[in-house]
Amino acid sequence: MDANGVKQPLLSKPLDSPQTYKKELQRRRFRRCKSAPLAEAIPQEANLNGSIQRSESILGNLHPSFKRIAIILAFYLGIGTMCFYLVRKDIDGEKTNNLLDAVYFCIVTMTTVGYGDLVPGSVLTKLLACAFVFSGMAIVGLILSKAADYLVEKQEILLVKALHLHNKVGPTEMLKEIEANQVRYKCVTTFIILLLLIVAGTTFLALVENLDFVDAFYCVCSTITTLGYGDKSFSTEGGRAFAVFWILTSTICLAQFFLYIAELNTENRRRALAKWVLSRRLTNVDLEAADLDNDGVVGAAEFIIYKLKEMGKISQEDISLILEEFNDLDVDQSGTLSVSDITIAQSS
Numbered sequence: 001m002d003a004n005g006v007k008q009p010l011l012s013k014p015l016d017s018p019q020t021y022k023k024e025l026q027r028r029r030f031r032r033c034k035s036a037p038l039a040e041a042i043p044q045e046a047n048l049n050g051s052i053q054r055s056e057s058i059l060g061n062l063h064p065s066f067k068r069i070a071i072i073l074a075f076y077l078g079i080g081t082m083c084f085y086l087v088r089k090d091i092d093g094e095k096t097n098n099l100l101d102a103v104y105f106c107i108v109t110m111t112t113v114g115y116g117d118l119v120p121g122s123v124l125t126k127l128l129a130c131a132f133v134f135s136g137m138a139i140v141g142l143i144l145s146k147a148a149d150y151l152v153e154k155q156e157i158l159l160v161k162a163l164h165l166h167n168k169v170g171p172t173e174m175l176k177e178i179e180a181n182q183v184r185y186k187c188v189t190t191f192i193i194l195l196l197l198i199v200a201g202t203t204f205l206a207l208v209e210n211l212d213f214v215d216a217f218y219c220v221c222s223t224i225t226t227l228g229y230g231d232k233s234f235s236t237e238g239g240r241a242f243a244v245f246w247i248l249t250s251t252i253c254l255a256q257f258f259l260y261i262a263e264l265n266t267e268n269r270r271r272a273l274a275k276w277v278l279s280r281r282l283t284n285v286d287l288e289a290a291d292l293d294n295d296g297v298v299g300a301a302e303f304i305i306y307k308l309k310e311m312g313k314i315s316q317e318d319i320s321l322i323l324e325e326f327n328d329l330d331v332d333q334s335g336t337l338s339v340s341d342i343t344i345a346q347s348s
Contacts, residue, residue: 080106080132090122096237104240110136111251113223116230183264190257197250209239224250277310
């Protein structure tokens, strides 16, 4: 509802000085227009620091429940190890320790590596392998990838510190840097971790499995890509104990790296589109399309919405849903919202 029937302007008039504008902007962070609810109506959990709030939401989305992950993984490996241990006589191939071989076979099946050094030799073991390969792939794709995300996220701060080693970077600047280049840092960090895993696997195979350097590197590549020819694999008891952890980590890391590459490519295309949208010249057709209320004048809000639509950040369906909610809250159909409108709408 508007005071005295006069519509309030969408944006306030320009302030006199940059200092005054900055103070006004901080004071009105949650009050974008005069008819908006007072600050007391905002939930207490809302964070007044905008940059920290955005960064915490990003970090919160990337922090999985490690307790749940540990329980699910332990349950899968426990059931898989027990099943394959009970049918160990029906598993053919090079064997070392019965319990270790059962865990190793479960991991190799879960990650779809399938060396062929241990293979199911009966109908029961083949059916078990089919069941555990599908359930294992689901666990790797839906849960363990989140754990890899978390590990990468924890390394981003160290990477930013390394890039700005000679500059004093505060927490706020660091969070802004991570938020602006989040996908790029994920790609770099995952690539570094992947290189370390490749070096560790190659070194271990050369020292413990007594493979020459080329064969060790060849076995590492065929493992992390889940190619698994089977001509080179972990055949010793110590090698399989190492493989239980290394295969799981390296295969997930490689999958995450390719995922981040695709995400980075998409982000670069979106930035290029946004740059083109902001740099191209406006025409009369653009103004007509941006005039949402067909009053012959394009306001700041209409112009922003039009540009966001061009960038692909919002769609007409999104706008329609928001306008529908706005109309429901605008009880007196004045075109603006006030505390009275919201109170009446919510009470009804």
